[in-house]
Amino acid sequence: MTDKNRPITITSNGGKSSSTLPLSTSPLPIHSSVLTQQFSDIIRRYKYYCQHIQRLLKETEKSYDEINDTRVLAPEKMSKIHLSKSDREYLDALKTRPLALIICSQSYSGKSRFVNELLNEQLLPESPIIDNNAVVRMIRIKVENHPIHGASFSISGSFELINADIMYKAVSWATVPRDDLIVNGTNEHNSLLNNDDNLTDDYEQQETASLEIRKPLELLSDDLQIVITPSNQNLNMKQIYVQITENIVPIFIYIIDQEILSPNDIDELRFFRSIVPNEPILFIRIDQSDNSSNMSEAPCVQTFRQLCDLGFLSFLNTESSDNTSDTTPLFQSDMIDNGLTNFTLFLNYVLKHIDRLTIRAVGILQRSHELCLDLFNDSAFDMARDILITPKRLSYAREKEKNLYESLIALTNSKQNEIQKLILQAVDEMHEVLADEACSLEIPGIELTDQLTVKNARDLKKCTSAIQEQILVRLNETIANKLLDSINVLHDNYIGTLTRCLFSLEGSRDEDESELSASKALQEILHSAYEVNLSLPTNSNLFQILIDKMKELFRTFSWNHFPRIDPEFKRSVALDILNSLSEAKLAKSVCTQLNDRIRMSHDNFETLLKQLEHRHSDRLKSTEDKQQRVRKECTPKIARLLLESTSLKDLIQYGLPKQGREIGRGQYGVVYDCKSWANHQSCVLKSVIPPDDRHWNDLALEFHYLRRIPEHPRIVKLIGSVIDYTDSDQTPVLLVMERLKRDLYAALKNRLEFSIRMRIALDVVEGLRYLHGLGLVHRDIKLKNVLLDETNRARITDLGFCKPEVMMSGSLVGTPIHMAPELFTSKYDHTVDIYAFGILFWYICSNGIKLPTNFDVCSSKDILWSAVKKGVRPERLMDFSDECWAIMTKCWDTQPSQRPYLGEVQEKIEQILNNTRTTSV
Numbered sequence: 061m062t063d064k065n066r067p068i069t070i071t072s073n074g075g076k077s078s079s080t081l082p083l084s085t086s087p088l089p090i091h092s093s094v095l096t097q098q099f100s101d102i103i104r105r106y107k108y109y110c111q112h113i114q115r116l117l118k119e120t121e122k123s124y125d126e127i128n129d130t131r132v133l134a135p136e137k138m139s140k141i142h143l144s145k146s147d148r149e150y151l152d153a154l155k156t157r158p159l160a161l162i163i164c165s166q167s168y169s170g171k172s173r174f175v176n177e178l179l180n181e182q183l184l185p186e187s188p189i190i191d192n193n194a195v196v197r198m199i200r201i202k203v204e205n206h207p208i209h210g211a212s213f214s215i216s217g218s219f220e221l222i223n224a225d226i227m228y229k230a231v232s233w234a235t236v237p238r239d240d241l242i243v244n245g246t247n248e249h250n251s252l253l254n255n256d257d258n259l260t261d262d263y264e265q266q267e268t269a270s271l272e273i274r275k276p277l278e279l280l281s282d283d284l285q286i287v288i289t290p291s292n293q294n295l296n297m298k299q300i301y302v303q304i305t306e307n308i309v310p311i312f313i314y315i316i317d318q319e320i321l322s323p324n325d326i327d328e329l330r331f332f333r334s335i336v337p338n339e340p341i342l343f344i345r346i347d348q349s350d351n352s353s354n355m356s357e358a359p360c361v362q363t364f365r366q367l368c369d370l371g372f373l374s375f376l377n378t379e380s381s382d383n384t385s386d387t388t389p390l391f392q393s394d395m396i397d398n399g400l401t402n403f404t405l406f407l408n409y410v411l412k413h414i415d416r417l418t419i420r421a422v423g424i425l426q427r428s429h430e431l432c433l434d435l436f437n438d439s440a441f442d443m444a445r446d447i448l449i450t451p452k453r454l455s456y457a458r459e460k461e462k463n464l465y466e467s468l469i470a471l472t473n474s475k476q477n478e479i480q481k482l483i484l485q486a487v488d489e490m491h492e493v494l495a496d497e498a499c500s501l502e503i504p505g506i507e508l509t510d511q512l513t514v515k516n517a518r519d520l521k522k523c524t525s526a527i528q529e530q531i532l533v534r535l536n537e538t539i540a541n542k543l544l545d546s547i548n549v550l551h552d553n554y555i556g557t558l559t560r561c562l563f564s565l566e567g568s569r570d571e572d573e574s575e576l577s578a579s580k581a582l583q584e585i586l587h588s589a590y591e592v593n594l595s596l597p598t599n600s601n602l603f604q605i606l607i608d609k610m611k612e613l614f615r616t617f618s619w620n621h622f623p624r625i626d627p628e629f630k631r632s633v634a635l636d637i638l639n640s641l642s643e644a645k646l647a648k649s650v651c652t653q654l655n656d657r658i659r660m661s662h663d664n665f666e667t668l669l670k671q672l673e674h675r676h677s678d679r680l681k682s683t684e685d686k687q688q689r690v691r692k693e694c695t696p697k698i699a700r701l702l703l704e705s706t707s708l709k710d711l712i713q714y715g716l717p718k719q720g721r722e723i724g725r726g727q728y729g730v731v732y733d734c735k736s737w738a739n740h741q742s743c744v745l746k747s748v749i750p751p752d753d754r755h756w757n758d759l760a761l762e763f764h765y766l767r768r769i770p771e772h773p774r775i776v777k778l779i780g781s782v783i784d785y786t787d788s789d790q791t792p793v794l795l796v797m798e799r800l801k802r803d804l805y806a807a808l809k810n811r812l813e814f815s816i817r818m819r820i821a822l823d824v825v826e827g828l829r830y831l832h833g834l835g836l837v838h839r840d841i842k843l844k845n846v847l848l849d850e851t852n853r854a855r856i857t858d859l860g861f862c863k864p865e866v867m868m869s870g871s872l873v874g875t876p877i878h879m880a881p882e883l884f885t886s887k888y889d890h891t892v893d894i895y896a897f898g899i900l901f902w903y904i905c906s907n908g909i910k911l912p913t914n915f916d917v918c919s920s921k922d923i924l925w926s927a928v929k930k931g932v933r934p935e936r937l938m939d940f941s942d943e944c945w946a947i948m949t950k951c952w953d954t955q956p957s958q959r960p961y962l963g964e965v966q967e968k969i970e971q972i973l974n975n976t977r978t979t980s981v
């Protein structure tokens with residue numbers, strides 16, 4: 061085992077959420093080497109988790125890229141598979157930036173005393189060295205991999221004004237010269253700083269310049285530095301804080317070394333709150349003198365009150381236990397007293413703080429994985445629905461259109477008489493009106509003599525044509541409207557639903573399909589077939605009949621004398637036409653024509669529906685492919701990442717669970733006792749070492765679905781999970797669950813009372829109904845997967861094969877004797893659980909664990925399965941009641957559709973249980 065892989069486990073005695081290697085519970089002496097050791101352990105632990113987080117981040121982004129390349133989801137869903145910019149920034153910060161203790165205080169001396177104690181060196185000159193008006197600049201203390209240590213000034217953390225290396229190298233110094241700490245100090249280096257015109261003489265820049273001290277100090281490392289805030293109320297504090305927090309991950313410490321907070325202190329703290337509202341501060345109260353025993357009780361309470369008033373502290377312990385929430389502060393500020401005599405509380409705080417930082421980072425990944433899996437689940441559901449419903453919609457559209465077509469044909473045939481009457485009625489109604497309209501009709505483009513006669517036959521023909529046309533147009537309008545009214549009822553009956561169905565088919569089109577979709581074309585056809593066609597204005601047959609009439613009329617004219625084209629002539633032409641119209645002929649013609657058009661439209665519809673079917677069948681094939689990829693590639697990949705992110709979060713929060721004695725073994729893992737973990741007493745831990753990727757994926761999916769199941773009294777509770785990275789060759793996954801007393805197999809071995817067994821059966825049915833209600837199928841119901849508590853109430857466990865119905869790909873899973881025959885066909889549903897319950901119920905009724913003889917005679921799994929496929933089932937035992945036998949035989953019916961609903965099973969067992977109670981009373 062390499063050192064790198066060794067998890068650093070640290071126990072804090074403060075917070076409820078931290079864990080493992082004991083931090084000293086007794087006050088740590090100042091300058092203790094234990095302090096340095098523990099501090100470096102904390103930082104090492106932080107780095108260790110950061111490395112795992114970075115690895116997970118890398119794998120997550122790689123997986124997201126791969127998933128995006130597959131384009132298995134709709135674009136709007138695909139666009140959600142990424143980490144937000146702010147989340148990415150937070151994760152990057154943990155990767156690249158060192159931690160920094162930001163030391164603020166009421167006074168310079170408070171900071172210097174605390175820092176010197178912490179570093180166990182008189183690095184900074186302590187008070188009273190500086191007069192009250194002196195402005196102390198920002199100081200950054202860090203360790204650099206530089207052979208020469210020393211100090212330098214820099215502006216905004218980047219621009220070096222003067223490098224004092226040369227000076228400091230020559231003189232081995234212990235304490236930083238006090239003038240270097242002061243803005244506009246009188247020190248030689250500062251004089252240089254002040255007088256060098258080539259650099260800057262800008263006063264503001266000098267003010268914000270920080271003093272960087274590089275020195276090998278035991279406590280500090282590349283991953284940890286100390287920043288001391290400048291002391292000057294007049295500085296641009298916002299700029300200062302930006303400068304302080306640039307490129308580091310801050311841990312804010314505020315040293316209180318005065319009796320109470322002054323108005324200036326309060327202003328500064330208020331300002332701090334407004335700039336970084338979610339950053340907690342550790343307030344450390346240190347005594348003014350070196351004599352700690354003189355410390356009075358009262359000021360502590362007073363400052364505590366002041367900090368409560370400012371909103372930093374609270375009388376109630378309101379620390380949020382929800383580490384996933386981004387809206388609430390990560391955790392509360394805290395205050396410790398006697399800060400210089402006991403660093404233990406300080407260490408606890410730092411440990412908790414950095415644990416929260418890493419927990420927040422893993423939480424970001426965890427939520428992203430969860431979101432991604434939700435998207436897969438929703439998409440798989442949509443796809444399954446699409447695959448199931450689209451063919452049904454298509455056949456519905458076909459059937460409905462056929463009905464519509466047949467009804468319209470029947471209607472037009474049967475309506476001939478009605479149409480005839482309709483035409484007669486229209487002609488009757490319009491007779492006089494049309495004759496009057498004809499009288500006043502202006503006929504353009506003809507030449508008349510003084511006697512108003514036409515000069516030639518051509519003009520006469522023009523006159524009669526104009527009158528005919530007007531009559532025709534007006535009649536068409538009226539007849540068409542009447543026809544439309546009579547067919548509108550049909551329109552409402554059929555077209556509404558059909559159109560809705562077609563709309564839904566159109567709704568499931570792929571985005572990139574062309575505009576000329578079959579469903580759109582279908583709508584066009586409907587439009588032309590059943591709406592526009594009935595409006596008759598271009599009814600050529602009707603025209604033809606009228607033209608024939610006209611010809612007849614012409615034949616009756618005397619061609620020697622052209623008539624006067626006066627209103628009387630026009631009226632008589634109009635009346636002649638109207639009188640000679642044959643309604644019967646017209647009606648027949650209208651009906652034939654409607655029939656032809658409806659037939660044509662129907663043929664057209666059929667052709668286009670076929671095209672639509674083809675298109676959908678191609679699309680559904682690709683949907684099936686996508687669904688498979690979502691199930692088999694994307695979901696396991698992200699489920700595995702989720703198992704890792706969740707387990708890492710649990711590991712940081714609760715540490716490794718302690719493995720007790722072995723309780724049992726399954727095919728895939730060993731179950732151990734575990735006294736307590738994550739604030740839960742009496743747990744078990746199931747340790748599984750997945751041998752290959754397939755098992756890893758199965759386990760990850762089990763974990764994912766199990767976690768999603770809301771707590772239920774009939775399902776064994778999953779408390780959490782941890783991946784033990786201790787050994788890099790073998791990384792067992794530890795699933796921690798609530799501990800139950802025994803499994804049903806063990807219980808039946810010792811036999812149970814009938815009513816207890818019926819109660820257990822009811823519990824299993826209840827658990828299964830719950831899972832099915834969530835769309836999940838267990839797929840491995842058997843005696844060992846039913847656990848009993850002290851009172852023999854049952855809970856279902858081992859959801860290793862449990863999956864949402866839409867995510868099942870028809871794989872052969874389960875335990876042989878409980879497997880329904882259709883499991884071998886790859887097409888099955890939740891009723892496989894009802895079958896398995898039937899077999900379980902046989903055992904429950906048999907009150908033992910002996911195999912049914914019908915199964916026992918089968919010498920191998922294959923022989924058993926082929927017998928089951930042929931209908932062989934457990935035999936009826938002597939003491940089975942009719943009611944119990946009926947329940948199990950119905951449950952294990954070969955036809956899944958014939959198996960009862962679990963609600964019915966529940967009712968029947970309840971009846972049996974009630975009868976037992978009544979009989980025994």
Ligand SMILES: Nc1ncnc2c1ncn2[C@@H]1O[C@H](COP(=O)(O)OP(=O)(O)OP(=O)(O)O)[C@@H](O)[C@H]1O
Binds near residue numbers: 726731746803844845
């Ligand atoms: N939460 C629990 N409380 C008490 N005992 C448990 C718990 N979980 C499992 N066990 C015991 O550990 C045994 C092994 O459990 P495990 O789930 O690993 O395997 P299994 O269900 O028997 O078989 P497989 O997982 O191979 O189908 C169980 O039979 C049961 O007796």
